Structure formats: structure tokens, C-alpha cells
Amino acid sequence: MKIVLLYLNLNQGGVQRMMVNVANYLSGKGFDVTIILCRKEGHYLAFVNEAIKIISLESDNRFDLIKYLSHYLKNNKVDVLFTAVPHLNLIAIISKLISRVNTRIVISERSNTIEEFRKSPLGIYKMSFSLIPFLYRFADEIIAVSKGVATDLAKVACIPAEKITVVYNPAYNEKMIQEAVLPVHNEWLSDPTIPVIIGVGRLTEQKDFPLLIDATREVLKKRPVRLIIIGEGTLHKVLQQKIDAYGLHNNIMLAGFQATPISWISKASLFVLSSKWEGFGNILVEALAAGTTIVSTDCKSGPSEILQDGKFGYLAKVGDVKDLADKIDYALDNAMSATVLKRRAEDFDVNKVMKNYERILLNKKEPSMIIKSSLNTEPINY
Numbered sequence: 001m002k003i004v005l006l007y008l009n010l011n012q013g014g015v016q017r018m019m020v021n022v023a024n025y026l027s028g029k030g031f032d033v034t035i036i037l038c039r040k041e042g043h044y045l046a047f048v049n050e051a052i053k054i055i056s057l058e059s060d061n062r063f064d065l066i067k068y069l070s071h072y073l074k075n076n077k078v079d080v081l082f083t084a085v086p087h088l089n090l091i092a093i094i095s096k097l098i099s100r101v102n103t104r105i106v107i108s109e110r111s112n113t114i115e116e117f118r119k120s121p122l123g124i125y126k127m128s129f130s131l132i133p134f135l136y137r138f139a140d141e142i143i144a145v146s147k148g149v150a151t152d153l154a155k156v157a158c159i160p161a162e163k164i165t166v167v168y169n170p171a172y173n174e175k176m177i178q179e180a181v182l183p184v185h186n187e188w189l190s191d192p193t194i195p196v197i198i199g200v201g202r203l204t205e206q207k208d209f210p211l212l213i214d215a216t217r218e219v220l221k222k223r224p225v226r227l228i229i230i231g232e233g234t235l236h237k238v239l240q241q242k243i244d245a246y247g248l249h250n251n252i253m254l255a256g257f258q259a260t261p262i263s264w265i266s267k268a269s270l271f272v273l274s275s276k277w278e279g280f281g282n283i284l285v286e287a288l289a290a291g292t293t294i295v296s297t298d299c300k301s302g303p304s305e306i307l308q309d310g311k312f313g314y315l316a317k318v319g320d321v322k323d324l325a326d327k328i329d330y331a332l333d334n335a336m337s338a339t340v341l342k343r344r345a346e347d348f349d350v351n352k353v354m355k356n357y358e359r360i361l362l363n364k365k366e367p368s369m370i371i372k373s374s375l376n377t378e379p380i381n382y
Contacts, residue, residue: 002032002076003361006069006083006092010042012232012257013202014169014282015084015110017044021170022082024049025354026361036072038065043259062091069095078103080361084110087128093135106361107136108143111279112300113156133158141360143167145280148301165360170353171285172345180290182263188226188253195269195332196226200261200283203233205276208297211321212274213242213252218325220251225332227252228268230261266290270331276318278302288312288345291338295327312336312344
């Protein structure tokens with residue numbers, strides 16, 4: 001069986017890691033796996049199994065992608081095409097319709113569709129959302145990474161809830177246990193006298209690191225604390241300017257991209273996710289695997305499901321500096337059981353989750369995997 005995965009690149013990000021996990025798992029099962037990338041770049045290229053073929057189109061132009069993909073499907077017997085993110089999902093569907101092949105199209109939503117539309121700048125990407133209600137119905141399978149994502153997608157796409165299957169991300173693997181104990185050469189993490197908070201993610205609006213900086217500033221009025229933010233992105237300069245303006249360069253550090261963030265998280269007193277929205281929140285699973293107490297905004301969608309409404313981490317209001325600061329302050333004095341947190345992380349084990357992906361891709365989905373129609377799926381105006 002030939003399975004093709006389509007994505008943008010393999011740079012830092014939860015979606016990229018998920019695509020590599022899926023590809024490697026299926027390749028290990030003996031399937032003929034190919035990854036088609038808009039651009040062959042990114043840290044996760046090094047993690048792709050040698051048996052997997054990688055095709056780079058070296059183009060982000062949507063018309064070029066449709067032209068190439070429709071031709072590829074027509075001239076290669078592809079059994080399954082798996083994609084992620086809205087505009088690539090649409091391109092996959094359109095390409096199948098043009099090529100008139102029998103390839104099964106399995107698309108996935110990795111983020112909250114409504115928030116992605118609202119926050120994305122005006123342009124072709126934003127305009128592509130208007131095609132979702134018309135084209136998603138032609139997909140053979142639709143995967144959502146959380147119940148919250150599934151609920152909103154059913155409204156936006158005007159499709160029955162039964163058409164959507166929730167499969168949580170394969171965010172945990174045994175290798176994390178080894179990565180968690182890797183040494184980190186950072187002076188702050190070696191100083192037991194001052195607690196360290198870790199935040200991880202792309203430096204973009206979605207992750208709302210300005211909120212975390214402001215909350216840390218409030219906590220500093222009560223106790224000494226340090227914050228390390230791991231990740232790269234377009235807001236690096238803005239965040240550094242904010243830190244400098246507050247005079248907090250001795251308390252807040254931008255540490256850039258780190259290949260094994262869990263090795264940093266495991267040595268911190270607290271992990272904080274300050275996002276405005278998520279689809280799932282892979283990094284929360286890494287924090288659970290590290291056994292580090294968590295504070296997360298209760299944003300759409302994913303964190304409350306991963307943390308089971310506060311059972312495995314403290315939840316704060318989205319965009320609320322005071323509430324986030326209060327939760328951080330409380331969590332520093334009330335750490336959760338590392339053993340309990342690590343056990344929760346195992347619920348998202350790659351081998352468990354991949355069995356669900358395999359069933360869906362091979363059209364062997366079990367009835368228990370289908371989201372029931374109890375979800376509110378009334379169309380939404382966004």
C-alpha cells in the first residue's frame with residue numbers, strides 16, 4: 001500500500017513532529033511511505049526514516065501545488081493521501097477531484113478552525129476558509145486532534161459530527177524518558193535557590209508570550225522567579241524589547257530553539273502555556289512526561305482535555321495577567337505529583353495513538369472512534 005503525506009516543511013512545530021511520527025510508524029509497518037513537502041527544510045528532516053522518500057516541490061504557490069499533486073495522483077497509484085492544516089487539506093481534495101482517482105483523502109485539523117480564521121491576516125490563506133463548507137465533505141475521513149476542534153469544525157464545515165474522528169496527537173514516546181535527563185548547560189537551571197518557569201513554543205501571537213512576561217513581572221512583586229522562553233519566531237525582537245523595557249533581562253531569557261525542550265522542562269519548577277488558542281497542545285504532554293507541574297490557559301482547544309479540567313494541571317483564564325500570575329504563584333507552592341503526571345502522559349503514547357491512525361488510513365475505523373452527534377454542530381457565522 002502506498003501512503004503519501006503532504007505538508008509545508010519539517011521545521012519546529014507540533015504538526016511537523018506528528019507528521020514524522022505518522023510517517024515513521026507506517027514505514028515501520030512495511031507500508032510504502034512518501035512525504036511531499038512544499039520545501040524540504042527543517043530540524044525534523046533528520047528524524048525521518050531512511051526508507052521514506054521525500055519529494056520537495058520548492059514552491060508555496062497553491063496553483064503550483066494543485067497542478068503537481070493532481071498530476072502525481074494520476075500517474076502514481078496512491079492508496080491514501082494524508083494532509084494537515086486547512087489550505088493543504090483543500091488542495092488535496094481539489095487535486096483528487098481534478099485527477100479523478102480513487103485515492104482515499106484523509107485530512108486533519110490541528111488547530112481551532114474558528115480562531116485560525118479570526119486571527120489570520122487577510123489574504124489567500126484566510127480566503128481559503130470560505131471553501132471549507134463546500135469541499136471538506138468530499139474528504140473520505142476527517143481527523144480532529146481534540147473534541148473542541150471537532151466541535152468547531154463541524155459547525156464551520158457544516159458537516160455531521162459523525163464525519164469527524166477525534167484522535168489525540170501521538171505526543172508521548174519512550175525516548176522522552178531519555179531526553180528528560182539529558183544535561184542542560186544553563187546557569188539558571190543549575191541554581192536551586194530561585195524557581196525557574198519554562199515556556200515553549202513559536203514566538204507568535206497565538207502563544208501569547210507577552211502575557212507570560214507580564215504575569216512573571218507580577219509574580220516577581222511577591223517572590224524571586226526566573227522565566228526561560230524556548231522557541232523562535234517573528235516576535236523575537238518584540239519580546240526582547242518588552243523584557244528590556246521592564247528591566248527584566250536578569251529574570252527573563254529568550255533561549256531560542258532547543259531540540260529537546262523536555263530536558264529543560266524537567267529541570268524547571270513549573271511549565272506554563274500562555275496560548276490564546278491551541279488545537280491540542282503537544283508541549284503539555286512533554287511537560288507531563290517530565291513530571292513538571294503545569295499552569296495553562298484554558299484556551300480553545302486541547303489544554304483542558306489533556307489536563308482533564310485541572311486534574312493534571314492548573315488552568316488560568318485566557319489573556320488575564322492577574323489570574324495567570326495568581327495561578328503561577330499558587331502552583332510554585334503546590335506542586336503536583338510527578339508520578340501522576342508522568343502516568344497521564346502515557347495516555348498519549350505514540351504506539352497507542354498510531355494504531356488509531358492506522359485504522360483510519362486503512363479504512364478500518366472502529367465505531368467507538370466516531371464522535372457522537374451529541375456535539376452541538378449548528379452552523380456558525382465566523
